Amino acid sequence: MENTNKISQSYEIINDSLDAIYGSGTDIVDPFYKKLFEEYPGSEDGFHDSVSIQGNMLNEIMGTFLAIAAGESWVENFVHEQVVAHRGYADIPLAQYRRALDLFVTVLAEAAGEKWRAEWSRCWREQADALFSIVERYY
Numbered sequence: 075m076e077n078t079n080k081i082s083q084s085y086e087i088i089n090d091s092l093d094a095i096y097g098s099g100t101d102i103v104d105p106f107y108k109k110l111f112e113e114y115p116g117s118e119d120g121f122h123d124s125v126s127i128q129g130n131m132l133n134e135i136m137g138t139f140l141a142i143a144a145g146e147s148w149v150e151n152f153v154h155e156q157v158v159a160h161r162g163y164a165d166i167p168l169a170q171y172r173r174a175l176d177l178f179v180t181v182l183a184e185a186a187g188e189k190w191r192a193e194w195s196r197c198w199r200e201q202a203d204a205l206f207s208i209v210e211r212y213y
Contacts, residue, residue: 081145087197094189097198120164157212175202
């Protein structure tokens, strides 16, 4: 029961934060990839159709964070498939996966601006940790 309550609570916290994030009107795609490509020069070469691929990837990351917070059972298989698929795109170091998740949370916080709360940060980081543990398992 405690795990179910934690899942419910995490999902609610994540959803609360989305109002501030989306309410800012900030498109997170450009800031996220700017940061990622600055830290990992050359990684942009893996995006053959960058406009659609980049937005889709962030949508998938967002959806996966929400699914983890909701306790969805399909997450493990989906992430496994993504890790396998990404092997065909480029030789992505495990540390880059971790950093991308951290950058994602950072960009969300920046988008929310002054409305961002410590509780939201903690919850998003917990979801990032959970997602990374799955990535690490299948890497």
